[in-house]
Amino acid sequence: MKKHKIIISGGGTGGHIFPALAIAKELEKKHKGIDFLFVGASNRMEMQKVPAYGYNIIGLWISGFQRKFTVRNLFFPLKLILSLFHSIYIIKKFNPDLVIGTGGYASGPILFVASKLKIPCIIQEQNSYPGITNRLLGNRVDKICVAYDNMQRYFPEEKIIVTGNPIRQNILNFDKKNCDVNDFKFKNKSITVLVVGGSLGAESINQVIEKNLKIFEQKKINIIWQTGKTYYDANVNFIKANKYKNLMVLDFVKNMSDAYSSADIIISRAGAIAISELCFIAKPLILVPSPNVAENHQYKNAQSLVNKNAALLVKDNEANCKLVNVLIELCDNKDLQIELKKNIKNLAISDASEKIATIALNLIKK
Structure with a gap:
């Protein structure tokens, strides 16, 4: 069985980290010997959480753009440019077969670069109203896994698959x-x-x-x-x-x-x-x-x-x-x-991770 390489990017809060980890665990069940690399934001909680689960992670110097004026916003253009160059380096060196983004600051640069390099990409959008990064990336990625109906208001309908949100194994x-x-x-x-x-x-x-x-x-x-x-x-x-x-x-x-x-x-x-x-x-x-x-x-x-x-x-x-x-x-x-x-x-969906893992492996096979 061929060994696949997959980058998973997401973080900032548990709401982005735990889906990423759940997807990785399910992929490991379905395909032995996958080489994973996580990409997060430096100094955010994923830099501790992900290694605790046994995965390697690289941090980008990136943060969100505040909707009100703050001094931090002055650094945003510089952080974004450097994160894009860092993402190019990461992808060229790791050479992934697939990139999955689960949201958070770091997923934007890595997904953008991967899509430009024609690497298959998946967005896993957790919310009923997607953030601006995922909305901008929607036209660039191959598949968009969502948890709510009627998401064609924000994404190309032909790319949307309703999977539900991944749930931690415990x-x-x-x-x-x-x-x-x-x-x-x-x-x-x-x-x-x-x-x-x-x-x-x-x-x-x-x-x-x-x-x-x-x-x-x-x-x-x-x-x-x-x-x-x-x-x-x-x-x-x-x-x-x-x-x-x-x-x-x-x-x-x-x-x-x-x-x-x-x-x-x-x-x-x-x-x-x-x-x-x-x-x-x-x-x-x-x-x-x-x-x-x-x-x-x-x-x-x-x-x-x-x-x-x-x-x-x-x-x-x-x-x-x-x-x-x-x-x-x-x-x-x-x-x-x-x-x-x-x-x-009646609203529970327990097999979201399995659905997303299947979609991911099918994309790699294409």
């Missing part, structure tokens, strides 16, 4: 009955709420949780709280002094499958990959979309679930006054919990 192995043997077991049998503000944390959600810890204790609500590293480091003394028996605080949940198992209700940002995993988990869900994303795409992701009565939505700027009340009402409403679970389960 999430696919999720066991709803495993909550008594994991690290997130509370001594009491009260309702447990998992709070995840994305891999980088969410300031508005963190502030609400911190401000209402006494209320959660009074209401006998257990809280598993992923704060994100920035908040955790800034409040480490408060966290270490935690005297609440109904509270677990972590900067990042490494075993998310166990955390999902223990949770009765989940509060989350509305990143596309998070939503795809949460559909598979099928727990009652409150979404607080981040406002700090391109084209407000998290709100649009969340609204797609709300329209199907599969989740509740609290706007970020209303979290301070509404989130706790919405949570408590949901905790007290068993019928609504059952309805949300049933509806969100």
Whole structure:
């Protein structure tokens, strides 16, 4: 069997990194001996996450263009030019059979160069509203794997394949009955709420949780709280002094499958990959979309679930006054919990990685 070489580029947040890793793992299952090279953005979380999974990664000096004026924007043209030249060097040296982009700053230069050199390219677009980089690249790549219908508004229809979003293997192995043997077991049998503000944390959600810890204790609500590293480091003394028996605080949940198992209700940002995993988990869900994303795409992701009565939505700027009340009402409403679970389960797609891997290998064979 011929050994293939594949570059996978994506990063900046877990929502771009975890799909890239899931696709790589599935490709390894389907074709033994693939030589992978990941390309990310220097000083972003992929530079640590990807090697931890056993893959090599190269970082580009690239960052996003801010929609408001910042000093960082002055460096953007220089970073882009240097990243394009670096991408040429990487591709010439590695000589890939295929390049896959899962989003993030680094995927733009590497996909652009690969397409110019006539190397087969795939975009994996997670969101219901694609970012400007993927929209610009849509005409250049060979296939565009998407998670939502009606994406022909943004991409050439003949290139679009609806695959769903890749889900991490440990999430696919999720066991709803495993909550008594994991690290997130509370001594009491009260309702447990998992709070995840994305891999980088969410300031508005963190502030609400911190401000209402006494209320959660009074209401006998257990809280598993992923704060994100920035908040955790800034409040480490408060966290270490935690005297609440109904509270677990972590900067990042490494075993998310166990955390999902223990949770009765989940509060989350509305990143596309998070939503795809949460559909598979099928727990009652409150979404607080981040406002700090391109084209407000998290709100649009969340609204797609709300329209199907599969989740509740609290706007970020209303979290301070509404989130706790919405949570408590949901905790007290068993019928609504059952309805949300049933509806969100109907939206789950578990074989996206397999579909994308098949598309990738077929492109290489052409």
